[in-house]
Amino acid sequence: DAGVTQSPTHLIKTRGQHVTLRCSPISGHKSVSWYQQVLGQGPQFIFQYYEKEERGRGNFPDRFSARQFPNYSSELNVNALLLGDSALYLCASSLFTAAPIYGYTFGSGTRLTVV
Amino acid sequence: QKEVEQDPGPLSVPEGAIVSLNCTYSNSAFQYFMWYRQYSRKGPELLMYTYSSGNKEDGRFTAQVDKSSKYISLFIRDSQPSDSATYLCAKGEITQGGSEKLVFGKGTKLTVNP
Numbered sequence: 001d002a003g004v005t006q007s008p009t010h011l012i013k014t015r016g017q018h019v020t021l022r023c024s025p026i027s028g029h030k031s032v033s034w035y036q037q038v039l040g041q042g043p044q045f046i047f048q049y050y051e052k053e054e055r056g057r058g059n060f061p062d063r064f065s066a067r068q069f070p071n072y073s074s075e076l077n078v079n080a081l082l083l084g085d086s087a088l089y090l091c092a093s094s095l096f097t098a099a100p101i102y103g104y105t106f107g108s109g110t111r112l113t114v115v
Numbered sequence: 116q117k118e119v120e121q122d123p124g125p126l127s128v129p130e131g132a133i134v135s136l137n138c139t140y141s142n143s144a145f146q147y148f149m150w151y152r153q154y155s156r157k158g159p160e161l162l163m164y165t166y167s168s169g170n171k172e173d174g175r176f177t178a179q180v181d182k183s184s185k186y187i188s189l190f191i192r193d194s195q196p197s198d199s200a201t202y203l204c205a206k207g208e209i210t211q212g213g214s215e216k217l218v219f220g221k222g223t224k225l226t227v228n229p
Binding site (some may be wrong): 004031035040041042043044045055056057058067090092103104105106107108109 | 119120123142151156157158159160161164203205213215216217218219220221222
């Protein structure tokens with residue numbers, strides 16, 4: 001079975017540009033969460049989506065947005081990129097929102113470099 | 116104060132050693148605790164989770180939670196070179212709005228030397 005797939009794996013963008021990152025959850029998983037992991041830090045929560053609805057948002061500016069599609073795949077969009085947005089962006093999927101019971105599975109992430 | 120504090124190390128031990136990884140947390144709303152392992156260039160992989168105080172064992176791994184002191188520990192027995200990775204502790208929170216998030220520590224980089 002395929003795990004959580006993210007694309008692209010690596011990306012280099014210029015300050016001020018926008019970027020779209022994509023995530024396909026494990027088949028049957030309806031919840032997708034996005035995390036940002038800056039080098040040397042733990043992942044930080046950005047969004048959670050369940051059944052195409054936003055269920056939670058972390059402490060990130062409005063430049064960050066996301067959506068979930070009918071097939072439960074998801075996109076993370078970041079506008080007006082800053083150097084500080086350089087990070088590993090992780091997508092995690094689970095059957096429902098109760099992660100302790102069903103567990104989160106993370107993808108390998110998209111490494112975004114802003115220059 | 117950060118919600119989850121974790122000593123980033125790095126930690127280097129010989130093969131076969133017992134490894135102890137520790138975190139402290141703040142805020143006492145209903146929550147659960149997890150340990151993730153992250154290999155280089157990979158996403159975090161769930162090792163163990165627990166709701167309550169006490170110990171939970173899985174093979175060579177033991178997770179320990181002390182809610183009175185807000186302390187989380189992971190013990191690895193008979194450590195192997197394949198255990199070399201970054202270990203992340205995390206606190207899970209379910210908010211009133213029904214959303215859920217994991218709050219991670221910084222991670223501790225562990226190297227097990229053959």
